[in-house]
Amino acid sequence: MSGHSKWATTKHKKAAIDAKRGKMFAKLIKNIEVAARTGGGDPAANPTLYDAIYKAKKNSVPNDNIDRAVKRGSGAEAGGADYQTIMYEGYGPNGVAVLIECLTDNRNRAAAEVRVAMTRNGGSMADPGSVSYLFARRGVVIVPKNGLTEDDLLGAVLDAGAEEVNDLGESFEVVSAASDLVDVRTALQDAGIDYESADTPFLPSMQVPLDEDGARKMFRLIDTLEDSDDVQNVYANFDVSDEVMEAVDA
Numbered sequence: 001m002s003g004h005s006k007w008a009t010t011k012h013k014k015a016a017i018d019a020k021r022g023k024m025f026a027k028l029i030k031n032i033e034v035a036a037r038t039g040g041g042d043p044a045a046n047p048t049l050y051d052a053i054y055k056a057k058k059n060s061v062p063n064d065n066i067d068r069a070v071k072r073g074s075g076a077e078a079g080g081a082d083y084q085t086i087m088y089e090g091y092g093p094n095g096v097a098v099l100i101e102c103l104t105d106n107r108n109r110a111a112a113e114v115r116v117a118m119t120r121n122g123g124s125m126a127d128p129g130s131v132s133y134l135f136a137r138r139g140v141v142i143v144p145k146n147g148l149t150e151d152d153l154l155g156a157v158l159d160a161g162a163e164e165v166n167d168l169g170e171s172f173e174v175v176s177a178a179s180d181l182v183d184v185r186t187a188l189q190d191a192g193i194d195y196e197s198a199d200t201p202f203l204p205s206m207q208v209p210l211d212e213d214g215a216r217k218m219f220r221l222i223d224t225l226e227d228s229d230d231v232q233n234v235y236a237n238f239d240v241s242d243e244v245m246e247a248v249d250a
Contacts, residue, residue, distance in 0.1 A: 027232055028056040029069045030103050034083050036073025047182045055197045081105040088114050089131045092236060093122040093217040096208050097131035099235040100225060110230035117228065121221040134237055135202035139181030141174040141188065142196040148172070153193070160187035171196060175203070204237030212247045215240045219248065 031052040039046035043053055049070070056066050071077035086107060088100040098118075104110040118125055139161075143153060153165055153172055161180030166173040176184045178200040185198040210218060218238050225234050240248075 025061050032069040033073035036070045041070050041074030051198045089126045090118050091124050092221050094214045097134050097237045099135050101233040102230045103232045104230040113228040117224040121224050122217050137178040137200050138203045139176035139178045141198045143172045156191035157184050157187050160184045202235040207237050207239035209239050212244050215244050215248050
């Protein structure tokens with residue numbers, strides 16, 4: 001089990017009672033708008049939009065908000081922002097590599113907020129290319145267990161390009177090449193298996209183990225970065241044991 005997955009799972013559990021739920025909704029809506037602008041407003045012909053809408057619905061974003069985001073992005077309705085994707089690189093506590101993905105309509109504001117969050121939480125900015133080589137885009141589908149066994153899941157996704165299945169406790173993580181994500185997701189649908197989300201995050205090729213103190217500092221940095229409206233995703237190459245995770249959650 002990788003640190004990024006356990007952290008993502010922990011955050012997901014807390015989402016329903018998270019005071020920042022409105023902020024999460026806004027980021028999901030932004031994803032939909034950008035996907036519609038990039039690939040058109042028809043989810044059937046735009047897999048990225050399909051996955052963005054699916055994830056938003058799984059997180060209880062109202063259908064009206066989703067529909068308006070699609071219309072703004074596709075140009076069917078006025079008011080869409082000109083969002084740009086910007087990647088920032090840096091180091092967190094204990095030398096953890098951090099990749100920060102922003103979707104913003106104001107590059108200066110995004111850069112300033114990322115820099116402040118990093119420097120105030122034991123991190124530092126790095127030159128482009130300094131840490132990005134440690135990460136690669138991968139296809140990741142999160143599948144709730146709901147009585148599902150690992151063998152059931154493997155049987156459904158192996159021929160579609162899945163490379164590994166990780167047990168996250170209450171769910172499974174199916175990892176594939178980013179280019180195989182749609183095939184893996186479609187295989188699950190064809191098998192009648194419900195899934196939570198299908199994304200193409202950056203996953204690390206190597207990880208830095210953290211103790212409880214290091215984990216707390218790292219999570220504080222991630223929380224602060226994600227407080228920015230411009231920060232869409234934060235990726236980091238840390239690893240925490242189950243014991244450390246339990247101590248942090250206690």
